[in-house]
Amino acid sequence: MLTGKTIILGVSSSIAAYKACEIVSRLKKLGADVWVVMTESATKLVAPLTFRTLSGNSVITDLFSEELAKLPVPHISLAKKASLMLIAPATANTIAKLVEGKADDPLTTIALAIKGPKLIAPAMNSAMWQNVATAKNIKKLKKLNWQILGPVEGKLACGDEDIGKMMEPAEIVVEVARWLGGSVGLKGRQILVTAGGTREAIDPVRYISNRSSGKMGYAIAIAAREQGAEVTLISAAKLPDPLDIKVVRVETADEMLKAVLKYYDEADVVVMAAAVADYKYQIPNNKLQTIPKSKIKKTKQGLVLSLVPTEDILKTIGKMKGRKDKVIVGFALETDNLIKNAKKKLIDKNLDFIVANQPATFDSDQIKFSIIDKSGKVADYPLQSKDQAARAILDLAACWCCP
Numbered sequence: 009m010l011t012g013k014t015i016i017l018g019v020s021s022s023i024a025a026y027k028a029c030e031i032v033s034r035l036k037k038l039g040a041d042v043w044v045v046m047t048e049s050a051t052k053l054v055a056p057l058t059f060r061t062l063s064g065n066s067v068i069t070d071l072f073s074e075e076l077a078k079l080p081v082p083h084i085s086l087a088k089k090a091s092l093m094l095i096a097p098a099t100a101n102t103i104a105k106l107v108e109g110k111a112d113d114p115l116t117t118i119a120l121a122i123k124g125p126k127l128i129a130p131a132m133n134s135a136m137w138q139n140v141a142t143a144k145n146i147k148k149l150k151k152l153n154w155q156i157l158g159p160v161e162g163k164l165a166c167g168d169e170d171i172g173k174m175m176e177p178a179e180i181v182v183e184v185a186r187w188l189g190g191s192v193g194l195k196g197r198q199i200l201v202t203a204g205g206t207r208e209a210i211d212p213v214r215y216i217s218n219r220s221s222g223k224m225g226y227a228i229a230i231a232a233r234e235q236g237a238e239v240t241l242i243s244a245a246k247l248p249d250p251l252d253i254k255v256v257r258v259e260t261a262d263e264m265l266k267a268v269l270k271y272y273d274e275a276d277v278v279v280m281a282a283a284v285a286d287y288k289y290q291i292p293n294n295k296l297q298t299i300p301k302s303k304i305k306k307t308k309q310g311l312v313l314s315l316v317p318t319e320d321i322l323k324t325i326g327k328m329k330g331r332k333d334k335v336i337v338g339f340a341l342e343t344d345n346l347i348k349n350a351k352k353k354l355i356d357k358n359l360d361f362i363v364a365n366q367p368a369t370f371d372s373d374q375i376k377f378s379i380i381d382k383s384g385k386v387a388d389y390p391l392q393s394k395d396q397a398a399r400a401i402l403d404l405a406a407c408w409c410c411p
C-alpha cells in the first residue's frame with residue numbers, strides 16, 4: 009500500500025525511541041522504503057543497527073560519513089526522494105531546533121530541506137510538554153506546516169499518568185498513510201460490525217440478556233467510518249445511531265444471524281463485537297416460538313425455564329469463509345482461563361484474530377485486552393479508551409486485509 013513511497017523517519021532521544029522500531033516495521037510491511045535519521049543522543053537509547061536491520065537501509069547519524077559519500081549531497085538527495093518526513097519521537101529539544109530553523113545535526117538538516125508533508129509525534133514528560141516554551145514552539149511548528157500527532161495521555165516513563173506519551177506506532181502509521189493518499193486503513197472497504205447484547209424474550213415484558221452495552225462495537229463502527237470504510241452496524245444495543253453509518257436494529261440472536269448473513273457476502277471485514285445470547289427460551293407449546301401475548305404470572309411453585317442453544321453466528325460465518333481476503337474478527341469475554349479459551353474459540357470458529365477481554369469491560373468506556381492471531385501470537389494491550397482500542401483492532405484488520 010505504500011509501495012513506491014520513501015519515508016524519512018527522524019528519531020530523537022526520547023525514551024519512546026524504541027517504539028520507532030515498530031513504526032519502521034509497520035511502514036516496511038506496507039511496502040515503504042524507510043530511511044532512519046537519528047540524533048546523536050537517540051543512538052544512546054536505541055542502537056542504529058536495530059533500525060538498519062529493520063529498514064534495510066543505512067541509518068543516518070552523520071552526514072559526513074564514508075557510507076553516505078556515494079550520495080553527492082546526502083541531506084538534499086534524501087530530502088528530494090522523500091515522499092514524507094516523520095519525526096517520531098520528537099524531543100522538546102528537536103522541536104525547538106526545528107522552530108528556529110537550525111540545521112546542526114542530520115535530522116534537523118534534512119528536515120529543513122523537506123518540501124513534502126512533515127509529521128511530528130512529540131513525546132516528553134508532561135511538565136516539558138506543558139512548558140510555555142514548548143507550547144509556543146508547537147504553535148510555531150504548525151505555522152511551519154508540521155502536522156502534530158499527539159502526544160496522548162498515559163503512563164509516562166517517569167511514572168506519571170499524564171499527557172506527553174507518544175501516539176501509538178499503529179496510529180502514527182495510519183496518519184502517515186493518510187498523508188500519502190489515505191490508501192492504508194480501510195478506505196473503500198466494506199465493514200460489517202455487530203454490537204450489543206441480544207435479548208431473548210420470555211414473555212412480552214421479560215427477557216434473558218447479558219451486560220454488554222455495545223460501546224465497543226460502536227467505537228469500531230465509528231473508527232472504521234473515520235478511516236473511510238463503508239460500515240454496516242448490526243446493533244442490539246440501546247445506543248443512538250452514529251452518523252453516516254447504516255444501522256440495522258435487531259433484538260434476538262436469530263435476528264442478528266439473519267442480518268449478518270444478509271450483509272456477510274459484501275463485507276471485507278466482519279467484526280463480531282456483539283454479545284450474542286448462547287441460549288434462548290424454548291416457549292412451550294409454541295411451534296413458531298413467537299413471543300407469548302400474556303405475561304407469565306408469579307406462582308408459589310416457582311418457574312423452570314427450558315433454554316435451547318441459539319445458532320452460533322461466528323461458527324456459521326467462519327465455515328462460510330471462502331474469499332481469501334475476508335477478515336473475521338471475534339471477541340471472547342471470559343471470567344476464567346481467558347487466553348486459553350480465546351485461543352480455542354479462534355480455532356473452532358476459523359477466525360483471523362480474536363480480541364480477548366474480561367467482564368470489567370462491560371459498559372465501560374475503557375478496555376484492557378489481548379489480541380490473539382492465527383499464528384497463536386498474543387499481544388497484550390493496556391487499559392485504554394474503546395476508541396483507541398477500536399483503532400488498534402482496525403489497524404490490524406487492515407493489515408490482514410492487505411493483499
Ligand SMILES: Cc1cc2nc3c(=O)[nH]c(=O)nc-3n(C[C@H](O)[C@H](O)[C@H](O)COP(=O)(O)O)c2cc1C
Binds near residue numbers: 050136
Ligand atoms: C533516558 C532519557 C529519556 C529522555 N526522554 C525524553 C523525552 O521523552 N522527551 C524529551 O523531550 N526529552 C527526553 N530526554 C532528554 C533529551 O534526550 C535531551 O533533551 C536531549 O538533549 C535531546 O536531544 P535530541 O533532541 O538531539 O535527541 C530524555 C533523556 C534521557 C536521558
